[in-house]
Amino acid sequence: MIAWNEEKCAGCGICILFCPVDAMTSLGTIQISADKCNDCLACLEACPVDALEESR
């Protein structure tokens, strides 16, 4: 599962564009669907400010 850090997030939205399973949405804050996320880490690699982390 991926955790989103609001303090670090710079709002670029690139994670949403890079998610291959549409698990991420944004209404200003990022929501990550636990059902859809397959832990591929594409969002984490694309984040320019390290606002996404793997969590257990």
Add this chain to the structure above:
Amino acid sequence: MKHVNYDVVVIGSGVGGTTSAALLAKAGYKTLVVEKLPFAGGRCATHDYHGYKLNTGLNTVTDECHGALCREVGADFEMRVTDNQWVYRIKGKDYPQPKSGKGVLKTMIGHAANDEAEADRLMQAIKKCMAWAPPSYSMSLDEWLREYTDNPAILGMFQNYLAAAGAIRNSEMPAGEYFRMMKEIDASGRIWGYLPGGGGQLTDSLVKAIKKMGGEVCTGSTAVQIKVRDGADVGEKVRKGGQSIEIAAQAVISDAGVKRTVDLAGKDLFPSGYLKDASAVKGAPQTIIYFTHDRPLIEADSVICLTEARRVFMYSTNTNSCPERAPKGKHLSGAAAYLESSLPPFDLKKEVEMSLQDLRDNIPNFDKYAQILTIRVNRGDWGLMKTWPGYVMPVKTPVVGLYTVGDDCGPLGWWCSPAAVQSGRQAVADVIQRYKPA
């Protein structure tokens, strides 16, 4: 550890970085661009999202600035100048902005002013600032305007102009810098156009040109340290896929942002005055909403400019001029909004809700026919621009051989991507003067 040699290493592949690298490669320097993200372009990239081409930042370019650069370095540049009508919604009525010629500002101020005397008073003051001397940097644009009028329609119109070019609020804008920009505007380019496949075509095209001229661009490669060898020579350590590489170079040009650059080289190398100036550099935030629709929702070929909405200052249908940017039969539209304040903390949910409410109020049947694609509140280190207009750093850092580029290092009066291009030009001109290709 692996060691390699280059003449110049460029950190970051945004507009400033790719401009620098392309000019260096053309001048015969062995050039390497390292980019930590898996794609090139930074805030000048375009990504495919379900068939829609969405920009991470840069939307429009000018022939005078971006076009001239591309021609100089042999990069493709196809700008589509549109016949878009800019429409200003002032006091609930729509006024088309004259497309060219003298007196555009006078005409628009005339629409917003309560009477002729008010319009004249303001126009005289503007003329004086342009023809004689600009106002101080110590007063804000809002304070300057309010010496002549407190008419919300006029203040709103200036807020619209400012948000579109500089992404901050009137009260945050140094008045002197606003007028300086108006004077520099002919050099940075007056006629803006779109790149048919999205703003990212600019850096894509520059990257292609860099490679064609023998330069290298490595994505997924993070600069982890800038090392200074003997005070006149710099090198860099880069991590790529878990492997560390040490790169020796005569000069390093960083497009990673001033603060990140300081961190990479180590704070101890910078005098306190530089660090103080650097701390004044802060991202200019903006909310961007992309939405799609099957039927036209916005008057054809119009850019609607709101002057008295809560947050949204502009929206248009991108596919009117660039149908390439959406699947067949679909429209792609974008709206831009300023924030209540450009300084954190930001109430993200409130900002987005207010922006959506503006769209509902101004676009008939928005909820019924528009489908939201993405909503983002660009801020902090990934603000729509790296800095507020007027808060810029010099291209040459106190560390010999280390340059910074980007819109936070451009000359005063230049904003946004033209500033980034100009900073790259300045850095490369200095490199060429001091260092010869090995």
